[in-house]
Amino acid sequence: MGKVNKIDLPLDDYKGGKSTLCPGCGHDAISSVIMKAAWENAIPPEGIAKMSGIGCSSKTPAYFLQKSHGFNTAHGRMPSVTTGANMANKNLNFLAVSGDGDTASIGIGQFIHAIRRNLNMLYIVENNGVYGLTKGQYSATAEKGTQKRKGSPNEQKEIDLCAMAINLGCAFVARSFSGSRKQLTALIRAGMSHRGMAVIDVISPCVTFNNNEESYKSLQYVKNNNEELHSLDYIPHFNPIEEIEIPSGGYKEVKLHDGSYLRLETI
Structure with missing residues (x-):
């Protein structure tokens, strides 16, 4: 039998269906981290509700936690549906997955009011800077001056979702990269444990339209501009x-929370 978590479940119980995204898509790396984080936090799969909207990112809940509840909403309307589900069942752990189009364009009003209400949910934005399902137009989070694989540089200033969330008073705001597995795992584990709204903006390269060196959301750009200030853990x-x-001269082995033992002796 393979390794199990604290509720005696193997990692396989947290997996989902086979991905249909482009090979190498950053979103698949995020899905893998979500599975690992939920498993390490020992959350029963049936205790999680996966919420999503429309877009490449919103397809991903089918690729993890197949034993969990799930609801794929109308474009940009995931926060409203999650609000209702949250009111109906506060015992569920709400995991929301959205994209930069679903959140920063058609759904930005919903995003703002979800933060205002401080919904008890983890809101993950899989941010690639383009609309992948409609052939790679710039999204509202694409930085001014960035250049995708085809077309001219972006001329409009971007919406910074993390800055917006902080200004709106969100208590848990973070940004990571889909390729930073260790850091992202720690952040998602913490976000799952946070009471209230937790927002994690994950830069996730689109290998089809926006992974060239001139793109600010490409793998190469992140590698060239990565400055690790500190290491994160949860x-x-x-x-x-x-x-x-422990009697004098005796000893006792104490089981720790990670399953290991600490031997204590008196002298």
Whole structure:
């Protein structure tokens, strides 16, 4: 039997269907991290509700947590549906997956009001800077001056979703990269544990339309401009280990939360 988590479930119980996205798409890397984070946090798959809108990103919930609840909403309307689902069942862990078009264009009003309401949900934006389903037009998060594979440079200033979320008072805001597996796992684990609205903007290269060196959201651009300020990790909350008594000259092995043992001796 393979390795299991704290509720005795293998990682396979958190997997989904086969991806139909372009080979190498950054969104698939995010799906893999979501599976690992939910497994490491020992959240029962049936205790999670996957919410999404329309777009390449919103197809991805089919590729992870196949035993979880799921709802694919109208374009840009995922936050409203999640609001209703949240009111109906507050015991579920709401995991929202959206894209830069679904969030920053047609759904930006919904995004703003979800933050205002401080919904208990993790909102992941899979941000590639283009509309992948409609042949790669620039999205509202594409930086001014960036250049996709075909066409002219973007002439309009971008919407910074993280800055917007912070200005609106969101208590948990982060940005990561789909290729930074360790950092992204820690952030998603923390976001899943946060009470209230948690927003994670994940730069996710579109290998078909926007992964050339001139693009600010390409793999090469991120590698060339990566400056690691500190290493992130996630330490979950645990109940205190009960007090123990060890007689003089004796010892006792204490089981720690990760399953390992600590041997304590008195002298």
